[in-house]
Amino acid sequence: MDSHQKKLSPSELFTGFCRIGLSGFGGVLPWARRTIVEKEKWLSPEEFSAMLGICQIAPGPNIMNLAVCVGSKFAGVRGAVAAVTGLMFAPIIIVVLLGMLYESYSFMPAVQGLLRGISAVGVGLIASTGLKMLRTEFRYPPMLVAVALTMIIAIYFHLALGWVVLITAPFALLIAWRKTKHD
Structure with missing residues (x-):
């Protein structure tokens, strides 16, 4: 079905972008393409590339801009709000829970070692990309x-x-x- 004729409800957009948000922190663009183009077929590959191109020149994170564009394309302002909310909902909950766990257990040597290991992985990923x-x-x-x-x-x-x-x-x-x- 042509995406110009397709209509998505705000709840469908929320659910789809919630799955995208759960697929990773800070690097979900490949998952967004997979979901939006390949799995759900909301956009064609060409439409996705064109929309992403616009999102890359707009200020702010590309994935957030993409959520706004896709959401508004299919359900107007309510769709844009639903897509952005879905994208951020699960990661915010996870970060808040991790913050609460850190507050309670950060004094433990095992937790401190775990965090040092995680930070080393982050530095390694950034260095590798660089x-x-x-x-x-x-x-x-x-x-x-x-x-x-x-x-x-x-x-x-x-x-x-x-x-x-x-x-x-x-x-x-x-x-x-x-x-x-x-x-």
């Missing part, structure tokens, strides 16, 4: 200067992320602009 992204920059060595400058400013001067971005972004944009002329 290294994968850095690999593409080796093709244009001047971009490595921007990376090095960013690391020096962040590590040596201990500046907040906003300041690091404000200081390094003009230089990185200049290098990226030159790179596009080079290609």
Whole structure:
């Protein structure tokens, strides 16, 4: 069925986005595509890509923007509210419960060790993603200067992320602009 003709109720949107929200924390976009395009067939792959493209240029998290767009497409403002609420409902409950558990058990050495292990995994995932992204920059060595400058400013001067971005972004944009002329 063409998604232009399809109607979804706010409760269907809430339930669908609740399942998406339960599929992972901070990285549910692949699950959203799987649910919206492949499983539920609410959108075609082309519609999903076009909608995601719009969501990526709008301020805010892509998945939240996508929930608003999909929800409003099928059920107006009520659908947008239902989709966003569904997306956030379960993760908020889980985080609140984890916070309560932490408050009660954070003094235990086993819990402290568990949290150190979880934080090490998080650092590893971030580092892995950063290294994968850095690999593409080796093709244009001047971009490595921007990376090095960013690391020096962040590590040596201990500046907040906003300041690091404000200081390094003009230089990185200049290098990226030159790179596009080079290609």
